[in-house]
Each structure stands twice: as C-alpha cells, then as structure tokens.
Amino acid sequence: MSILVYTESEKGKLKKTALEVVSYAKAIADQMGTTVTAVAVNADNAESLGNYGAAKVLSVKNDALNKFNAKAYAAVIEQAAKQEGAKVVVVSSSADSKYLAPLLAVGLEAGYVSNVVEAPSSTSPFVVKRSVFTNKAFANTEITTDVKVVGLSNNSFGLVESGGTASVEDFSPSLPDSGVTVESVDKATDKVSIADAEIVVSGGRGLKGPENWGMIEELAEVLGAATACSKPVSDLGWRPHSEHVGQTGKPVASNLYIAIGISGAIQHLAGINSSKVKVVINTDPEAPFFKAADYGVVGDAFEVVPKLIEKLKAFKAQNA
Amino acid sequence: MKILVCISHVPDTTSKINFTEGDSKFDTNGVQYVINPNDEFGLTRAMWFKEKQGASVDVVNVGGAETEPTLRKALAIGADNAIRVNTPATDGFSVAKQLAKVVKDGGYDLVIAGRESIDYNGGMVPGMLASMIDANFVANCINLEVDGTNAKAVREIDGGKETVSTSLPLVIAGQKGLVEESDLRIPNMRGIMMARKKPLKVVEPTDVTAETKAVSFEKPAPKGAVKLVDADNLDELVNLLHNEAKVI
Numbered sequence: 001m002s003i004l005v006y007t008e009s010e011k012g013k014l015k016k017t018a019l020e021v022v023s024y025a026k027a028i029a030d031q032m033g034t035t036v037t038a039v040a041v042n043a044d045n046a047e048s049l050g051n052y053g054a055a056k057v058l059s060v061k062n063d064a065l066n067k068f069n070a071k072a073y074a075a076v077i078e079q080a081a082k083q084e085g086a087k088v089v090v091v092s093s094s095a096d097s098k099y100l101a102p103l104l105a106v107g108l109e110a111g112y113v114s115n116v117v118e119a120p121s122s123t124s125p126f127v128v129k130r131s132v133f134t135n136k137a138f139a140n141t142e143i144t145t146d147v148k149v150v151g152l153s154n155n156s157f158g159l160v161e162s163g164g165t166a167s168v169e170d171f172s173p174s175l176p177d178s179g180v181t182v183e184s185v186d187k188a189t190d191k192v193s194i195a196d197a198e199i200v201v202s203g204g205r206g207l208k209g210p211e212n213w214g215m216i217e218e219l220a221e222v223l224g225a226a227t228a229c230s231k232p233v234s235d236l237g238w239r240p241h242s243e244h245v246g247q248t249g250k251p252v253a254s255n256l257y258i259a260i261g262i263s264g265a266i267q268h269l270a271g272i273n274s275s276k277v278k279v280v281i282n283t284d285p286e287a288p289f290f291k292a293a294d295y296g297v298v299g300d301a302f303e304v305v306p307k308l309i310e311k312l313k314a315f316k317a318q319n320a
Numbered sequence: 321m322k323i324l325v326c327i328s329h330v331p332d333t334t335s336k337i338n339f340t341e342g343d344s345k346f347d348t349n350g351v352q353y354v355i356n357p358n359d360e361f362g363l364t365r366a367m368w369f370k371e372k373q374g375a376s377v378d379v380v381n382v383g384g385a386e387t388e389p390t391l392r393k394a395l396a397i398g399a400d401n402a403i404r405v406n407t408p409a410t411d412g413f414s415v416a417k418q419l420a421k422v423v424k425d426g427g428y429d430l431v432i433a434g435r436e437s438i439d440y441n442g443g444m445v446p447g448m449l450a451s452m453i454d455a456n457f458v459a460n461c462i463n464l465e466v467d468g469t470n471a472k473a474v475r476e477i478d479g480g481k482e483t484v485s486t487s488l489p490l491v492i493a494g495q496k497g498l499v500e501e502s503d504l505r506i507p508n509m510r511g512i513m514m515a516r517k518k519p520l521k522v523v524e525p526t527d528v529t530a531e532t533k534a535v536s537f538e539k540p541a542p543k544g545a546v547k548l549v550d551a552d553n554l555d556e557l558v559n560l561l562h563n564e565a566k567v568i
Contacts (some may be wrong), residue, residue, distance in 0.1 A: 005514050073456070095475075095477050096478075101448065102412075112413070114443055134441060135540070141533065144533065146529045174392075181486070184482065188479060195479070198567075235501045245439055247357075249496070267333045288561075294544075296546045308554050
C-alpha cells in the first residue's frame, strides 16, 4: 500500500511541480511507514524522481498520451493506484492535474481535497490543511474514505532531496474512449506561465495604459518572471484575461510577487496571498497593498521601475 | 438543447471572512451573498444559447431555503426554471451526487458549472458530476460553441489555451472568457417581476454520505509591517530581496 503520486512532464521533461509532489508524497509515506510510487507519462529521466523520495516509478510510454486528455490520464493513474493498492494518491495543482483529479476521485471512490498546503496533521483520521475563501482562510479537512486523493497547492511544500534511487518499471494501462479531442494548442513557449513562475511581475491601472507595459515586460525578463495584471486591467482589455490575478482570476503562489500600480483591492490580495514575498510600488502611501506587502516603495512607477531594472541588471551582472 | 446551469450561492468577493462556534463554522453575519462569479459567466453564455439557438435554460442549486434569492436572481437574468435540492452543500462529492440525479431526471444535454466556487475553491464538482453521469467534460472553459450534438470548446491551460472538439452530453467548468465581464447582465425590473412568477421547484435530496468534512477553520497568521524603501535607494530593495528575503 504505497503512496502513489502523479508526476507531470512536458515534452518529456519532468516539471518542477512533479519534484514537489514527490517530496510531499515522501513526507506522507514517512508518516504512514510506507514508500512512494510515482506514475509518469512519456517522461525521460524518470529515475531522477528517486532523489526526491520515490522508491519506484511506473513509466508509461504511449504516443496516444502525447496530448493531455483528462479522462485518459485519470484512467492511467487509477489503474496504477489499484495495482499498487495505494491508499493515498497525490497530484499537483496544475490546470491539467486539477482537470483530472475529480475524475480520478470518482473512479477510485476516493474523497478528494484540493489546494492542500501542508503535510497531513494526522494520518488516522486523515486530516489535511487546505486553503479556502481564495487564501483568506484555511480549513483543516478530514477525508473519511478508504482511498484518498490529495491535490497539493503549487509551491506550498517545496522540493526536498532525499538522495534515494528509484527503480523504473514499464506500465501499460488500458485507455478509455476519451470523448474529448485536442484540435490545437496555443501556448507561448518563450514565456513563463503564472502557474509555473517563481517570480511574478504584475501591473495595475496605475500604469495608465497598455502602451506602458514595456517596462513591466522588461522587468519580468530581467527577473525571469511571468507577467500578470489586476482585474480592471484585464476588464479594460489592456492585457489578456489569462494574466488576471485575483479572486475571480488566477491564484499566484510564487516566491516573489511585485505589484506595480495596483492599489490592492481585497479580491486581488486574496489571489496573491499565498505568494511568499510581496513587493508593492505605488504613488499612494495609503494604498491597501502596503498593508499586505513585505516591502514597499512609495513612488511613481514610471520613475521607479526603470531605475529598478537598471539596479537588477547590475545585480545580475555581478552575481552571474 | 436543454441546458442546466449550476449556481453556487457564495459570499460577495468583498466579504470579511470570519468563523464562529470555536472556528468550526463560517460566520455569515453581515455577509452578502451573490451568484458565484464563475457561474454567472456560464449563465450568461447559456442565455446566448437560449436567444440564438432556442435552448431552454434551467438553474440549480444545492442548498437550504436561504439560497433562493440567488436562484431568483438567476431567473431574473433570464433562466426559465429553477431547482433547489433541499440539503446543505456539505462537500464537493455530495453536491455532485445531488446534481447527477437532477441531470438524469431532467434529461439535460449540456451542464454549465463554474470552474470553482469562490468560497471553498474545491473545483471538483463539475468533473465529478461529468464522471458520475458519464458525460464529456471540459475544465477551465473559456469558449463554447454547440452545433447539433457536436461541441467545440477552448480550455485555458497553464501558459496558454487549447481548442478541443467533443460532443453532448457535456459538462463544462466555465470561467471568465466564456463571456466578457461587460456582457454580464444586471436584472432589470421586468426581469425581476417575471422571476417572481417563474417556477422554483424544491426537490428532496438523495441519500449521500459526504467523503470529506471541514474539522476546523483558521485564518492566516497576521503579517508584520511593510518595510518601506526609499524610491531613491533601490539598491536597498535589491539587497533586501537578495539577502533577507532570498528570492532573487
């Protein structure tokens, strides 16, 4: 009865969240006195998961799974869980994992808790802490079923190297008729997505217009960051909806969040609450964001941001 | 086409979040309730199907009598009928089970739910429901076209979007993009008057045992005061981010 963990990859490369969910699964396995089995689909270097605590990897190689399909992937994980007799299945909070997890939970007759932020406080009863009310609170939630599915919030547990090795076994599950066919994928390959970003640079209405986003993009580039925006900015059409961060947009759980010209409405702050370090740059010292931030600069973004870009470039050059 | 739109009754986004009874219950004192924003985008898209393609649109909520004003608002926006399953919404699984029965009894072709409710953010009801009724399912749906029994949908993925083809019966988990913010409708007086006369059927729940339960709630630890850095001394900010926060 090992702990099963689904490790995502993209074009064969294991994602950082895959290493995080394995680290997390290892913590649960230690609590329950068992081992971790990972299931990976069309991933190279699956044995590298051993370093994060997997004892075994079930490696699925199948061209029919080259494009993500929630029903097919859920079926793969379900069959792996049943083969391993897994009582706990761990998945990440990526868009794909959140898509498949409810299907997986129904298939396994398992209770499912998403947005989990810590290792279980107890494994019998099985209680995990999850964020609720868009990060304005947490709920300690008990899963009462025999088999449990846990969705780990991205960047909440971190990577833990344990220096182990994993055996890799081929795994050939049967695939269901999927019913949903991917026709095309439109994805910027040269940009970091908000979900995967360690640093997010976000702009608000204080930037006065879409033509002023050049400096936001330059700052993001210097930092290797993703760009985001506040709700009014996306509603005005200055930036795409996919960049809208907040309660009705995307949650951000980056290590660093830099808010420029964003006043900090309660809905926005909720969405970025699980970011670890927050910096605000705003002309108005009374802006609510200053109460939520770790570091603040009171000043005009049009003066501060270009200067900050220069300082960061110098810093990068020095530390390269 | 028969469409069912699932409506969550949630605290307004500006609500202060507090808990009572030894941090075991959400404090509803002074809280205004609204249609879950993700559901409202879906409802508005359903109105488009009604007006352009002659679809019928019913709305459903799983909850106590206190959620009826929210269902009435959905009727005022233009839904034809409302259904309330008379049981508290305990966990995602049990809500999905209740909805599965409503979908089967009503013979719906398309179920539009929100990506997640803005209160408990579970994001699991639409997928569970689709799985229970063996319907196709598209998550994070930002565009949907239906032609006969064929559907084309766009799903937001991390860092982009993908276009999929699928067919009815279909469940989608919708969000902003399905319609624009500016397309959302504020009920007018005529809509509100008509909504009073539209049927709101209360059905008794099926027997379901929840799979998860919230044992207790807590709020994030209060954070320390912001450290202000002078706009003329940005070296200090870089230094703090590098040496103190260790994020660059």
